[in-house]
Amino acid sequence: MMDETQTARDPLPRIEPRSPADHLAGACAAASSPARATVRELQFLAQVELRVNEEDEQAAARMAGEFLGCELPPPGRVTGRGSPYALWCGPGWYLIVDPNATGRGLHTALSTALGGEYGSLCGSVVDVSAQRAILELSGPAARDVLAHGCTLDLHPRAFGPGDYAQTLLAKATVGIHQTAETDDGPVYRLLVRSSFTDYLVRWLLDATEWCTPVD
Structure with missing residues:
Protein backbone atom coordinates (compact mmCIF):
# COMPACT_ATOMS: atom_id res chain seq x y z
CA MET A 1 0.00 0.00 0.00
CA MET A 2 1.35 3.41 -1.00
CA ASP A 3 2.47 5.62 1.86
CA GLU A 4 0.12 8.61 1.86
CA THR A 5 2.78 10.66 3.61
CA GLN A 6 5.14 10.35 0.64
CA THR A 7 6.74 13.70 -0.07
CA ALA A 8 6.18 15.46 -3.40
CA ARG A 9 8.88 15.27 -6.01
CA ASP A 10 11.20 18.21 -6.48
CA PRO A 11 10.08 20.46 -9.34
CA LEU A 12 11.97 20.10 -12.60
CA PRO A 13 14.61 22.79 -13.16
CA ARG A 14 13.64 25.58 -15.53
CA ILE A 15 15.24 25.27 -18.96
CA GLU A 16 16.23 28.68 -20.28
CA PRO A 17 15.67 29.23 -24.02
CA ARG A 18 18.75 29.54 -26.21
CA SER A 19 18.89 31.16 -29.62
CA PRO A 20 20.71 29.55 -32.59
CA LEU A 45 11.97 37.90 -32.56
CA ALA A 46 8.45 36.59 -33.20
CA GLN A 47 7.98 35.43 -36.79
CA VAL A 48 4.72 34.36 -38.39
CA GLU A 49 4.15 33.33 -42.00
CA LEU A 50 1.00 34.52 -43.74
CA ARG A 51 -0.03 32.71 -46.92
CA VAL A 52 -3.16 33.60 -48.85
CA ASN A 53 -4.78 32.28 -52.02
CA GLU A 54 -5.19 34.61 -54.97
CA GLU A 55 -8.94 34.84 -54.50
CA ASP A 56 -8.53 35.78 -50.83
CA GLU A 57 -5.55 38.11 -51.18
CA GLN A 58 -7.51 41.35 -51.43
CA ALA A 59 -9.54 40.64 -48.30
CA ALA A 60 -6.49 39.32 -46.43
CA ALA A 61 -4.44 42.35 -47.42
CA ARG A 62 -7.13 44.67 -46.06
CA MET A 63 -7.46 42.80 -42.75
CA ALA A 64 -3.71 42.32 -42.29
CA GLY A 65 -3.13 45.96 -43.22
CA GLU A 66 -5.43 47.06 -40.42
CA PHE A 67 -3.44 44.88 -38.01
CA LEU A 68 -0.06 46.15 -39.23
CA GLY A 69 -1.12 49.76 -39.57
CA CYS A 70 0.12 49.75 -43.18
CA GLU A 71 -0.38 47.86 -46.43
CA LEU A 72 1.19 44.47 -47.10
CA PRO A 73 4.43 44.96 -49.02
CA PRO A 74 4.79 44.71 -52.80
CA PRO A 75 7.43 42.38 -54.30
CA GLY A 76 10.92 42.97 -52.94
CA ARG A 77 9.83 45.36 -50.23
CA VAL A 78 9.18 45.62 -46.48
CA THR A 79 6.37 47.63 -44.88
CA GLY A 80 5.88 48.72 -41.31
CA ARG A 81 8.39 50.25 -38.95
CA GLY A 82 9.49 48.57 -35.77
CA SER A 83 6.72 46.43 -34.36
CA PRO A 84 5.36 44.61 -36.31
CA TYR A 85 6.63 44.73 -39.89
CA ALA A 86 6.02 42.58 -42.98
CA LEU A 87 8.36 41.19 -45.64
CA TRP A 88 7.29 40.01 -49.09
CA CYS A 89 8.57 36.46 -49.66
CA GLY A 90 6.64 35.48 -52.78
CA PRO A 91 3.18 35.70 -54.40
CA GLY A 92 0.65 35.47 -51.57
CA TRP A 93 3.46 34.79 -49.06
CA TYR A 94 4.50 37.21 -46.33
CA LEU A 95 6.63 37.03 -43.19
CA ILE A 96 5.40 39.12 -40.26
CA VAL A 97 8.07 39.96 -37.67
CA ASP A 98 7.48 41.54 -34.27
CA PRO A 99 10.40 42.28 -31.90
CA ASN A 100 7.99 43.00 -29.04
CA ALA A 101 5.81 39.88 -29.10
CA THR A 102 6.02 36.13 -28.66
CA GLY A 103 5.44 33.83 -31.59
CA ARG A 104 2.26 32.54 -30.00
CA GLY A 105 1.02 36.03 -29.23
CA LEU A 106 1.69 37.28 -32.76
CA HIS A 107 0.04 34.18 -34.24
CA THR A 108 -3.08 34.70 -32.13
CA ALA A 109 -3.29 38.42 -32.86
CA LEU A 110 -2.87 38.03 -36.63
CA SER A 111 -5.28 35.07 -36.77
CA THR A 112 -7.90 37.18 -34.99
CA ALA A 113 -7.29 40.10 -37.37
CA LEU A 114 -7.85 37.75 -40.32
CA GLY A 115 -11.25 36.63 -39.05
CA GLY A 116 -10.20 33.56 -37.09
CA GLU A 117 -12.16 34.69 -34.04
CA TYR A 118 -15.46 34.67 -35.93
CA GLY A 119 -15.07 32.04 -38.63
CA SER A 120 -12.60 30.56 -41.10
CA LEU A 121 -9.27 32.29 -41.51
CA CYS A 122 -8.78 34.50 -44.54
CA GLY A 123 -5.38 32.90 -45.13
CA SER A 124 -2.93 30.53 -43.43
CA VAL A 125 -1.07 31.78 -40.33
CA VAL A 126 1.84 29.72 -38.97
CA ASP A 127 4.27 30.52 -36.15
CA VAL A 128 7.78 29.99 -37.60
CA SER A 129 9.76 31.80 -34.89
CA ALA A 130 12.02 28.79 -34.29
Missing part, protein backbone atom coordinates in the same frame (compact mmCIF):
# COMPACT_ATOMS: atom_id res chain seq x y z
CA ALA A 21 23.77 31.85 -32.28
CA ASP A 22 23.80 32.22 -28.50
CA HIS A 23 27.04 30.24 -28.19
CA LEU A 24 28.76 32.66 -30.61
CA ALA A 25 27.87 35.89 -28.80
CA GLY A 26 31.37 36.20 -27.36
CA ALA A 27 33.01 35.59 -30.73
CA CYS A 28 30.77 38.20 -32.35
CA ALA A 29 31.68 40.78 -29.73
CA ALA A 30 35.41 40.04 -30.07
CA ALA A 31 35.57 40.03 -33.87
CA SER A 32 33.19 42.90 -34.61
CA SER A 33 34.78 46.26 -35.36
CA PRO A 34 32.95 49.59 -35.76
CA ALA A 35 35.65 50.55 -38.27
CA ARG A 36 34.75 47.56 -40.46
CA ALA A 37 31.55 45.69 -39.58
CA THR A 38 29.59 44.46 -36.58
CA VAL A 39 27.72 41.15 -36.39
CA ARG A 40 25.13 40.35 -33.75
CA GLU A 41 22.07 38.16 -33.34
CA LEU A 42 18.66 39.68 -32.71
CA GLN A 43 17.29 37.06 -30.36
CA PHE A 44 13.77 35.69 -30.04
CA GLN A 131 12.64 28.22 -37.98
CA ARG A 132 15.02 31.13 -38.59
CA ALA A 133 17.61 33.22 -36.82
CA ILE A 134 17.83 36.95 -37.51
CA LEU A 135 21.31 38.43 -37.63
CA GLU A 136 22.23 42.10 -37.89
CA LEU A 137 25.23 43.18 -39.96
CA SER A 138 26.22 46.84 -39.89
CA GLY A 139 29.19 49.12 -40.42
CA PRO A 140 31.24 50.74 -43.18
CA ALA A 141 32.26 47.38 -44.71
CA ALA A 142 28.89 45.61 -44.29
CA ARG A 143 27.99 45.92 -47.97
CA ASP A 144 31.41 44.59 -49.01
CA VAL A 145 31.10 41.63 -46.62
CA LEU A 146 27.83 40.59 -48.26
CA ALA A 147 29.15 41.24 -51.78
CA HIS A 148 31.92 38.68 -51.21
CA GLY A 149 29.35 35.96 -50.64
CA CYS A 150 26.40 36.69 -52.92
CA THR A 151 25.65 37.91 -56.44
CA LEU A 152 22.82 40.26 -55.45
CA ASP A 153 23.38 43.85 -56.60
CA LEU A 154 23.69 45.70 -53.30
CA HIS A 155 24.67 49.10 -54.72
CA PRO A 156 22.59 51.83 -53.04
CA ARG A 157 20.97 52.65 -56.39
CA ALA A 158 19.70 49.06 -56.66
CA PHE A 159 19.10 47.97 -53.07
CA GLY A 160 18.37 50.31 -50.18
CA PRO A 161 16.43 50.71 -46.94
CA GLY A 162 13.11 48.91 -47.07
CA ASP A 163 14.26 46.40 -49.70
CA TYR A 164 14.18 42.64 -49.12
CA ALA A 165 15.44 39.76 -51.25
CA GLN A 166 16.02 36.05 -50.83
CA THR A 167 19.31 34.80 -52.22
CA LEU A 168 22.35 32.64 -51.53
CA LEU A 169 25.01 34.01 -49.20
CA ALA A 170 28.13 31.84 -48.92
CA LYS A 171 25.97 28.96 -50.26
CA ALA A 172 23.37 29.40 -47.50
CA THR A 173 19.83 30.49 -48.35
CA VAL A 174 19.13 33.81 -46.65
CA GLY A 175 16.77 36.75 -46.74
CA ILE A 176 18.52 40.13 -46.84
CA HIS A 177 16.63 43.14 -45.48
CA GLN A 178 18.31 46.53 -45.47
CA THR A 179 16.88 48.48 -42.56
CA ALA A 180 18.91 51.70 -42.77
CA GLU A 181 21.69 53.65 -44.47
CA THR A 182 23.58 55.66 -41.86
CA ASP A 183 26.71 57.80 -41.70
CA ASP A 184 28.42 54.71 -40.24
CA GLY A 185 27.37 52.51 -43.15
CA PRO A 186 24.40 50.31 -44.09
CA VAL A 187 22.46 48.14 -41.66
CA TYR A 188 21.15 44.75 -42.76
CA ARG A 189 19.08 42.02 -41.19
CA LEU A 190 19.87 38.52 -42.41
CA LEU A 191 17.24 35.81 -42.03
CA VAL A 192 18.77 32.33 -42.09
CA ARG A 193 17.57 28.84 -41.21
CA SER A 194 18.43 27.93 -37.64
CA SER A 195 20.48 24.92 -38.75
CA PHE A 196 22.71 27.14 -40.93
CA THR A 197 23.19 29.89 -38.34
CA ASP A 198 26.44 28.64 -36.84
CA TYR A 199 28.01 28.27 -40.28
CA LEU A 200 26.85 31.69 -41.51
CA VAL A 201 27.91 33.59 -38.39
CA ARG A 202 31.39 32.07 -38.59
CA TRP A 203 31.60 32.99 -42.28
CA LEU A 204 30.52 36.57 -41.55
CA LEU A 205 33.07 36.93 -38.76
CA ASP A 206 35.82 35.60 -41.00
CA ALA A 207 34.80 37.92 -43.85
CA THR A 208 34.68 40.89 -41.48
CA GLU A 209 38.33 40.39 -40.55
CA TRP A 210 39.65 40.92 -44.06
CA CYS A 211 37.06 43.35 -45.43
CA THR A 212 38.23 46.96 -45.33
CA PRO A 213 35.75 49.71 -46.21
CA VAL A 214 36.47 51.57 -49.43
CA ASP A 215 36.32 55.36 -49.24
Whole structure:
Protein backbone atom coordinates (compact mmCIF):
# COMPACT_ATOMS: atom_id res chain seq x y z
CA MET A 1 0.00 0.00 0.00
CA MET A 2 1.35 3.41 -1.00
CA ASP A 3 2.47 5.62 1.86
CA GLU A 4 0.12 8.61 1.86
CA THR A 5 2.78 10.66 3.61
CA GLN A 6 5.14 10.35 0.64
CA THR A 7 6.74 13.70 -0.07
CA ALA A 8 6.18 15.46 -3.40
CA ARG A 9 8.88 15.27 -6.01
CA ASP A 10 11.20 18.21 -6.48
CA PRO A 11 10.08 20.46 -9.34
CA LEU A 12 11.97 20.10 -12.60
CA PRO A 13 14.61 22.79 -13.16
CA ARG A 14 13.64 25.58 -15.53
CA ILE A 15 15.24 25.27 -18.96
CA GLU A 16 16.23 28.68 -20.28
CA PRO A 17 15.67 29.23 -24.02
CA ARG A 18 18.75 29.54 -26.21
CA SER A 19 18.89 31.16 -29.62
CA PRO A 20 20.71 29.55 -32.59
CA ALA A 21 23.77 31.85 -32.28
CA ASP A 22 23.80 32.22 -28.50
CA HIS A 23 27.04 30.24 -28.19
CA LEU A 24 28.76 32.66 -30.61
CA ALA A 25 27.87 35.89 -28.80
CA GLY A 26 31.37 36.20 -27.36
CA ALA A 27 33.01 35.59 -30.73
CA CYS A 28 30.77 38.20 -32.35
CA ALA A 29 31.68 40.78 -29.73
CA ALA A 30 35.41 40.04 -30.07
CA ALA A 31 35.57 40.03 -33.87
CA SER A 32 33.19 42.90 -34.61
CA SER A 33 34.78 46.26 -35.36
CA PRO A 34 32.95 49.59 -35.76
CA ALA A 35 35.65 50.55 -38.27
CA ARG A 36 34.75 47.56 -40.46
CA ALA A 37 31.55 45.69 -39.58
CA THR A 38 29.59 44.46 -36.58
CA VAL A 39 27.72 41.15 -36.39
CA ARG A 40 25.13 40.35 -33.75
CA GLU A 41 22.07 38.16 -33.34
CA LEU A 42 18.66 39.68 -32.71
CA GLN A 43 17.29 37.06 -30.36
CA PHE A 44 13.77 35.69 -30.04
CA LEU A 45 11.97 37.90 -32.56
CA ALA A 46 8.45 36.59 -33.20
CA GLN A 47 7.98 35.43 -36.79
CA VAL A 48 4.72 34.36 -38.39
CA GLU A 49 4.15 33.33 -42.00
CA LEU A 50 1.00 34.52 -43.74
CA ARG A 51 -0.03 32.71 -46.92
CA VAL A 52 -3.16 33.60 -48.85
CA ASN A 53 -4.78 32.28 -52.02
CA GLU A 54 -5.19 34.61 -54.97
CA GLU A 55 -8.94 34.84 -54.50
CA ASP A 56 -8.53 35.78 -50.83
CA GLU A 57 -5.55 38.11 -51.18
CA GLN A 58 -7.51 41.35 -51.43
CA ALA A 59 -9.54 40.64 -48.30
CA ALA A 60 -6.49 39.32 -46.43
CA ALA A 61 -4.44 42.35 -47.42
CA ARG A 62 -7.13 44.67 -46.06
CA MET A 63 -7.46 42.80 -42.75
CA ALA A 64 -3.71 42.32 -42.29
CA GLY A 65 -3.13 45.96 -43.22
CA GLU A 66 -5.43 47.06 -40.42
CA PHE A 67 -3.44 44.88 -38.01
CA LEU A 68 -0.06 46.15 -39.23
CA GLY A 69 -1.12 49.76 -39.57
CA CYS A 70 0.12 49.75 -43.18
CA GLU A 71 -0.38 47.86 -46.43
CA LEU A 72 1.19 44.47 -47.10
CA PRO A 73 4.43 44.96 -49.02
CA PRO A 74 4.79 44.71 -52.80
CA PRO A 75 7.43 42.38 -54.30
CA GLY A 76 10.92 42.97 -52.94
CA ARG A 77 9.83 45.36 -50.23
CA VAL A 78 9.18 45.62 -46.48
CA THR A 79 6.37 47.63 -44.88
CA GLY A 80 5.88 48.72 -41.31
CA ARG A 81 8.39 50.25 -38.95
CA GLY A 82 9.49 48.57 -35.77
CA SER A 83 6.72 46.43 -34.36
CA PRO A 84 5.36 44.61 -36.31
CA TYR A 85 6.63 44.73 -39.89
CA ALA A 86 6.02 42.58 -42.98
CA LEU A 87 8.36 41.19 -45.64
CA TRP A 88 7.29 40.01 -49.09
CA CYS A 89 8.57 36.46 -49.66
CA GLY A 90 6.64 35.48 -52.78
CA PRO A 91 3.18 35.70 -54.40
CA GLY A 92 0.65 35.47 -51.57
CA TRP A 93 3.46 34.79 -49.06
CA TYR A 94 4.50 37.21 -46.33
CA LEU A 95 6.63 37.03 -43.19
CA ILE A 96 5.40 39.12 -40.26
CA VAL A 97 8.07 39.96 -37.67
CA ASP A 98 7.48 41.54 -34.27
CA PRO A 99 10.40 42.28 -31.90
CA ASN A 100 7.99 43.00 -29.04
CA ALA A 101 5.81 39.88 -29.10
CA THR A 102 6.02 36.13 -28.66
CA GLY A 103 5.44 33.83 -31.59
CA ARG A 104 2.26 32.54 -30.00
CA GLY A 105 1.02 36.03 -29.23
CA LEU A 106 1.69 37.28 -32.76
CA HIS A 107 0.04 34.18 -34.24
CA THR A 108 -3.08 34.70 -32.13
CA ALA A 109 -3.29 38.42 -32.86
CA LEU A 110 -2.87 38.03 -36.63
CA SER A 111 -5.28 35.07 -36.77
CA THR A 112 -7.90 37.18 -34.99
CA ALA A 113 -7.29 40.10 -37.37
CA LEU A 114 -7.85 37.75 -40.32
CA GLY A 115 -11.25 36.63 -39.05
CA GLY A 116 -10.20 33.56 -37.09
CA GLU A 117 -12.16 34.69 -34.04
CA TYR A 118 -15.46 34.67 -35.93
CA GLY A 119 -15.07 32.04 -38.63
CA SER A 120 -12.60 30.56 -41.10
CA LEU A 121 -9.27 32.29 -41.51
CA CYS A 122 -8.78 34.50 -44.54
CA GLY A 123 -5.38 32.90 -45.13
CA SER A 124 -2.93 30.53 -43.43
CA VAL A 125 -1.07 31.78 -40.33
CA VAL A 126 1.84 29.72 -38.97
CA ASP A 127 4.27 30.52 -36.15
CA VAL A 128 7.78 29.99 -37.60
CA SER A 129 9.76 31.80 -34.89
CA ALA A 130 12.02 28.79 -34.29
CA GLN A 131 12.64 28.22 -37.98
CA ARG A 132 15.02 31.13 -38.59
CA ALA A 133 17.61 33.22 -36.82
CA ILE A 134 17.83 36.95 -37.51
CA LEU A 135 21.31 38.43 -37.63
CA GLU A 136 22.23 42.10 -37.89
CA LEU A 137 25.23 43.18 -39.96
CA SER A 138 26.22 46.84 -39.89
CA GLY A 139 29.19 49.12 -40.42
CA PRO A 140 31.24 50.74 -43.18
CA ALA A 141 32.26 47.38 -44.71
CA ALA A 142 28.89 45.61 -44.29
CA ARG A 143 27.99 45.92 -47.97
CA ASP A 144 31.41 44.59 -49.01
CA VAL A 145 31.10 41.63 -46.62
CA LEU A 146 27.83 40.59 -48.26
CA ALA A 147 29.15 41.24 -51.78
CA HIS A 148 31.92 38.68 -51.21
CA GLY A 149 29.35 35.96 -50.64
CA CYS A 150 26.40 36.69 -52.92
CA THR A 151 25.65 37.91 -56.44
CA LEU A 152 22.82 40.26 -55.45
CA ASP A 153 23.38 43.85 -56.60
CA LEU A 154 23.69 45.70 -53.30
CA HIS A 155 24.67 49.10 -54.72
CA PRO A 156 22.59 51.83 -53.04
CA ARG A 157 20.97 52.65 -56.39
CA ALA A 158 19.70 49.06 -56.66
CA PHE A 159 19.10 47.97 -53.07
CA GLY A 160 18.37 50.31 -50.18
CA PRO A 161 16.43 50.71 -46.94
CA GLY A 162 13.11 48.91 -47.07
CA ASP A 163 14.26 46.40 -49.70
CA TYR A 164 14.18 42.64 -49.12
CA ALA A 165 15.44 39.76 -51.25
CA GLN A 166 16.02 36.05 -50.83
CA THR A 167 19.31 34.80 -52.22
CA LEU A 168 22.35 32.64 -51.53
CA LEU A 169 25.01 34.01 -49.20
CA ALA A 170 28.13 31.84 -48.92
CA LYS A 171 25.97 28.96 -50.26
CA ALA A 172 23.37 29.40 -47.50
CA THR A 173 19.83 30.49 -48.35
CA VAL A 174 19.13 33.81 -46.65
CA GLY A 175 16.77 36.75 -46.74
CA ILE A 176 18.52 40.13 -46.84
CA HIS A 177 16.63 43.14 -45.48
CA GLN A 178 18.31 46.53 -45.47
CA THR A 179 16.88 48.48 -42.56
CA ALA A 180 18.91 51.70 -42.77
CA GLU A 181 21.69 53.65 -44.47
CA THR A 182 23.58 55.66 -41.86
CA ASP A 183 26.71 57.80 -41.70
CA ASP A 184 28.42 54.71 -40.24
CA GLY A 185 27.37 52.51 -43.15
CA PRO A 186 24.40 50.31 -44.09
CA VAL A 187 22.46 48.14 -41.66
CA TYR A 188 21.15 44.75 -42.76
CA ARG A 189 19.08 42.02 -41.19
CA LEU A 190 19.87 38.52 -42.41
CA LEU A 191 17.24 35.81 -42.03
CA VAL A 192 18.77 32.33 -42.09
CA ARG A 193 17.57 28.84 -41.21
CA SER A 194 18.43 27.93 -37.64
CA SER A 195 20.48 24.92 -38.75
CA PHE A 196 22.71 27.14 -40.93
CA THR A 197 23.19 29.89 -38.34
CA ASP A 198 26.44 28.64 -36.84
CA TYR A 199 28.01 28.27 -40.28
CA LEU A 200 26.85 31.69 -41.51
CA VAL A 201 27.91 33.59 -38.39
CA ARG A 202 31.39 32.07 -38.59
CA TRP A 203 31.60 32.99 -42.28
CA LEU A 204 30.52 36.57 -41.55
CA LEU A 205 33.07 36.93 -38.76
CA ASP A 206 35.82 35.60 -41.00
CA ALA A 207 34.80 37.92 -43.85
CA THR A 208 34.68 40.89 -41.48
CA GLU A 209 38.33 40.39 -40.55
CA TRP A 210 39.65 40.92 -44.06
CA CYS A 211 37.06 43.35 -45.43
CA THR A 212 38.23 46.96 -45.33
CA PRO A 213 35.75 49.71 -46.21
CA VAL A 214 36.47 51.57 -49.43
CA ASP A 215 36.32 55.36 -49.24
